[in-house]
């Protein structure tokens with residue numbers, strides 16, 4: 001649950017204890033802690049995307065879910 005720096009290598013799932021490659025970025029905001037424009041990002045592998053998404057959605061934090069770009073060089 002840490003701030004994720006821009007990925008230089010394969011992104012890793014944010015779920016506790018999971019080392020799988022993340023394929024999804026869950027963008028969320030806690031209105032009690034963050035300004036409305038602020039976005040935190042959790043990365044998720046296919047297995048944990050529903051789990052992490054449900055956790056955030058149940059608290060009303062989830063804003064959007066985006067696929068992780070397969071080629072980071074395109075964003076450099």
Ligand SMILES: [Zn+2]
Pocket residue numbers: 013014015018019020044045046047048
């Ligand atoms: Zn995972």
